[in-house]
Amino acid sequence: MLRPSTSIPRRGRGPLWRDPSVRALFFQALLLVTVLGIIAFLVHNTMANLDARGIRTGFGFLDHRAGFSISQTLIDYSSNASTYGRTFLVGLANTLLVSAMGIVAATIIGFLVGLARLSPNWLLARLAGAYVEIFRNIPLLLQILFWYFAVLRALPSPRQSITVFDSFFLNVRGLVMPAPETLPGFAATPIALGVAIIAVIALVILARRRQAATGAQWPVLPLSLVILIGLPLAVFLVTGSPLSWSVPALSGFNFRGGMQVLPELVALWVALSIYTAAFIAEIVRSGIQSVPRGQTEAARSLSLPGGLTLRRIVIPQAMRVMVPQVTSQYLNLIKNSSLATAIGYPDLVAVFAGTTLNQTGQAIEVMTMTMLVYLSISLVVSALMNVYNARMSLKER
Amino acid sequence: MTIKKPWAWASTAGLLTVATLAPSTSYGATLDDVKSRGQLRCGVSDGLAGFSSPNAQGQWQGIDVDVCRAVATAVLGDPGKVTFAPLTAKERFTALQSGEVDLLSRNTTWTASRDNSMGLTFAGVTFYDGQGMMVSKDLGVSSAKELDGASVCVSAGTTTELNLADYFRANDMTYNAVSFDEADQTAAGFDSGRCDVLTSDSSQLAALRLQLSDPSSAVILPERISKEPLGPVVRQGDEQWMKVVRWTLYAMLNAEESGITSANVDQMRDAPKSPDDARLLGKDGNFGEQMGLSNDWAYNIVKQVGNYGEIFERNVGKGSPLELERGENALWTDGGLQYGMPVR
Numbered sequence: 001m002l003r004p005s006t007s008i009p010r011r012g013r014g015p016l017w018r019d020p021s022v023r024a025l026f027f028q029a030l031l032l033v034t035v036l037g038i039i040a041f042l043v044h045n046t047m048a049n050l051d052a053r054g055i056r057t058g059f060g061f062l063d064h065r066a067g068f069s070i071s072q073t074l075i076d077y078s079s080n081a082s083t084y085g086r087t088f089l090v091g092l093a094n095t096l097l098v099s100a101m102g103i104v105a106a107t108i109i110g111f112l113v114g115l116a117r118l119s120p121n122w123l124l125a126r127l128a129g130a131y132v133e134i135f136r137n138i139p140l141l142l143q144i145l146f147w148y149f150a151v152l153r154a155l156p157s158p159r160q161s162i163t164v165f166d167s168f169f170l171n172v173r174g175l176v177m178p179a180p181e182t183l184p185g186f187a188a189t190p191i192a193l194g195v196a197i198i199a200v201i202a203l204v205i206l207a208r209r210r211q212a213a214t215g216a217q218w219p220v221l222p223l224s225l226v227i228l229i230g231l232p233l234a235v236f237l238v239t240g241s242p243l244s245w246s247v248p249a250l251s252g253f254n255f256r257g258g259m260q261v262l263p264e265l266v267a268l269w270v271a272l273s274i275y276t277a278a279f280i281a282e283i284v285r286s287g288i289q290s291v292p293r294g295q296t297e298a299a300r301s302l303s304l305p306g307g308l309t310l311r312r313i314v315i316p317q318a319m320r321v322m323v324p325q326v327t328s329q330y331l332n333l334i335k336n337s338s339l340a341t342a343i344g345y346p347d348l349v350a351v352f353a354g355t356t357l358n359q360t361g362q363a364i365e366v367m368t369m370t371m372l373v374y375l376s377i378s379l380v381v382s383a384l385m386n387v388y389n390a391r392m393s394l395k396e397r
Numbered sequence: 398m399t400i401k402k403p404w405a406w407a408s409t410a411g412l413l414t415v416a417t418l419a420p421s422t423s424y425g426a427t428l429d430d431v432k433s434r435g436q437l438r439c440g441v442s443d444g445l446a447g448f449s450s451p452n453a454q455g456q457w458q459g460i461d462v463d464v465c466r467a468v469a470t471a472v473l474g475d476p477g478k479v480t481f482a483p484l485t486a487k488e489r490f491t492a493l494q495s496g497e498v499d500l501l502s503r504n505t506t507w508t509a510s511r512d513n514s515m516g517l518t519f520a521g522v523t524f525y526d527g528q529g530m531m532v533s534k535d536l537g538v539s540s541a542k543e544l545d546g547a548s549v550c551v552s553a554g555t556t557t558e559l560n561l562a563d564y565f566r567a568n569d570m571t572y573n574a575v576s577f578d579e580a581d582q583t584a585a586g587f588d589s590g591r592c593d594v595l596t597s598d599s600s601q602l603a604a605l606r607l608q609l610s611d612p613s614s615a616v617i618l619p620e621r622i623s624k625e626p627l628g629p630v631v632r633q634g635d636e637q638w639m640k641v642v643r644w645t646l647y648a649m650l651n652a653e654e655s656g657i658t659s660a661n662v663d664q665m666r667d668a669p670k671s672p673d674d675a676r677l678l679g680k681d682g683n684f685g686e687q688m689g690l691s692n693d694w695a696y697n698i699v700k701q702v703g704n705y706g707e708i709f710e711r712n713v714g715k716g717s718p719l720e721l722e723r724g725e726n727a728l729w730t731d732g733g734l735q736y737g738m739p740v741r
Contacts, residue, residue, distance in 0.1 A: 050516075052634065053494065053516040053632065053633060053634055054514075054515075054516045054633040054634060055494065055514075055515060055516035056514040056515070067559045067562050067563065068558040068559055068561075068562055068574070068576075069558075069561070069562050069572065069573070069574035070574070070576075071573055071574055071575050071576065079562035079566070079574075080562070080566050149585075153589045153591070157590040158590075172589060172590045172591055173548060173590075173591060251546070252545065252546045252547075253536070253544075253546050253547040253548065253593045254546055254547070254548060254573065254593075256546070263591075264575075341578060342578070344553075344575055344576055344577045344578070344582070344586070346576070350553065350576070350578075354487050354553055354554060354578070355487070355553045355554045355558070355576065357487070357491075357554075358486065358487045358490065358553070358554030358555075359554060359558075359559070360510075361490055361494075361510075361511070361514065361515035361516070361517075363491050363494070
């Protein structure tokens with residue numbers, strides 16, 4: 001690429017406009033003023049037109065009582081007392097929940113399918129290939145509707161629930177299961193978990209140093225698991241198991257107690273995960289195939305086992321190809337979660353850009369806020385993935 | 398819904414664009430727009446038997462649809478000159494505000510906030526309704542007061558959703574709401590057992606009940622938990638257009654009150670029974686021209702669409718599958734609330 005010379009000759013003599021740096025400054029200032037002018041004109045005109053049409057503007061509506069109920073609220077919300085501003089947060093939390101669940105599941109499924117597609121096992125490779133082609137080529141909305149209407153709606157009514165141990169109930173209204181309720185003294189367990197995490201980090205660092213110094217390896221993975229599970233569990237038992245379970249029971253129309261996983265959430269989650277995983281599988285396959293064969297052959301010539309070759313040699317190099325593309329898939333998944341509105345999952349678009357917009361009529365404010373949220377989430381995810389990418393990238397020394 | 402979603406986005410984008418770019422003096426000439434276009438663009442429900450739904454031939458039918466046809470007849474002299482835009486509850490106001498439709502005739506409740514802060518004006522009431530609840534018969538419930546803890550299917554973005562919360566709160570009961578975008582999905586949710594209760598305006602419940610796999614398995618509870626005056630809506634700031642829509646309704650009501658029907662309107666015009674009839678049918682005075690219409694606007698409406706009673710009977714009354722009573726929708730002379738302002 002041609003780059004402008006970085007050393008612009010200073011003006012020796014002559015008029016001011018002959019100086020390239022002055023000219024550059026002038027035109028940039030002109031552009032900035034023009035852009036700001038256009039924005040100011042658009043905003044002013046919008047406000048004037050809305051006013052002329054008798055449409056209220058402003059964000060005052062966020063403090064008004066919402067007065068409608070939402071089927072899944074991760075944060076405190078009541079239709080009696082909460083405001084439209086609160087519906088925004090409730091919708092946002094629901095969007096983040098399904099996005100996070102989707103990203104985790106899509107990554108796991110995508111990796112496994114991508115690896116399976118390269119497997120020497122004929123059947124496994126063909127099955128993985130079929131998976132990719134089927135789920136990649138059907139529109140996501142149809143898949144969401146399929147899971148919701150065809151699969152989950154076929155479940156029995158609450159009274160005929162499929163029951164396991166009299167505490168898990170699966171029916172057309174979702175999965176109802178026991179919910180933990182903490183008793184006094186429970187706080188020690190999360191603290192123990194925190195200590196265990198720090199201990200594991202320390203262990204990993206120590207193990208690395210030791211391997212670098214002596215070449216000897218410690219069984220880091222089993223040790224970490226023992227610490228992570230054992231320490232909190234020991235503390236939990238010592239403090240007298242301060243946890244009770246709220247077991248759901250059918251009373252009146254519905255189950256009371258326990259917690260409920262909405263079928264809308266499950267349908268959306270399954271559809272998003274399976275759809276995105278098909279794309280991630282292809283990314284994983286292309287990433288692995290981009291690693292030169294010589295790398296594998298060199299590992300084999302050292303008699304390294306296949307799993308270790310994959311884990312320590314192939315995948316780290318493939319990651320450099322995969323991370324930017326997988327980031328795009330994560331962003332797509334987050335944006336696609338807005339299709340929730342088709343099946344009544346209360347995400348940001350359904351609750352805020354849908355119901356709240358309709359109850360208040362504040363289209364411009366609501367749509368602006370919603371778009372800014374998706375933009376912010378996407379930028380944050382990109383930034384995190386870029387940091388990861390920078391750490392994974394080839395370091396030439 | 399794959400087909401309908403674009404409406405929502407197009408409407409919102411349209412509102413943004415219109416609000417951003419249109420010079421602020423260009424609103425207020427809907428009548429001229431409709432005349433020069435030769436078509437009325439009318440927003441209706443996306444499928445609600447008796448109010449607006451496509452029949453087997455793909456033609457829109459219903460009381461809301463007939464209001465659209467009546468307005469088209471008043472303005473253009475032809476009930477066929479209407480383009481129908483099916484809108485979900487959530488899309489309807491943006492579509493009207495942004496100018497996608499000239500008129501919204503979509504079982505919409507007249508409320509203070511809609512009339513005063515959203516740039517909308519209600520032209521009248523075509524149907525006095527009230528919110529009710531429908532439950533499955535085998536639940537054995539006979540009153541809405543017994544619904545504590547129930548799951549309720551409701552359409553998102555409606556007054557129904559707000560009344561529901563208020564009712565359960567006032568009676569100190571809890572509920573889980575499951576909100577869907579479209580009336581069809583809401584009914585399907587109830588049908589498949591996703592909820593115990595389906596709540597909506599009681600006329601809609603009667604319509605939605607017909608769509609259930611077994612209509613006789615559901616029962617509508619006696620309580621009416623709200624007032625729901627439904628009527629056509631126009632954009633605020635266009636008095637002339639609002640009056641055209643309003644007087645279209647009055648013409649249909651006055652025709653019924655005078656006993657003028659689509660069958661006898663010709664002979665009534667040739668030999669009016671009273672000075673009132675002569676004025677209404679354009680034999681005396683220039684009441685149509687005062688609105689920017691032709692003088693035989695009311696004659697055209699009654700001749701080609703019918704009077705209010707005819708429209709009611711064929712769409713939702715005893716002659717229709719819904720079989721609703723006239724009730725408060727009877728004329729004031731029969732003890733109801735429907736009252737046409739005098740043409741004079």
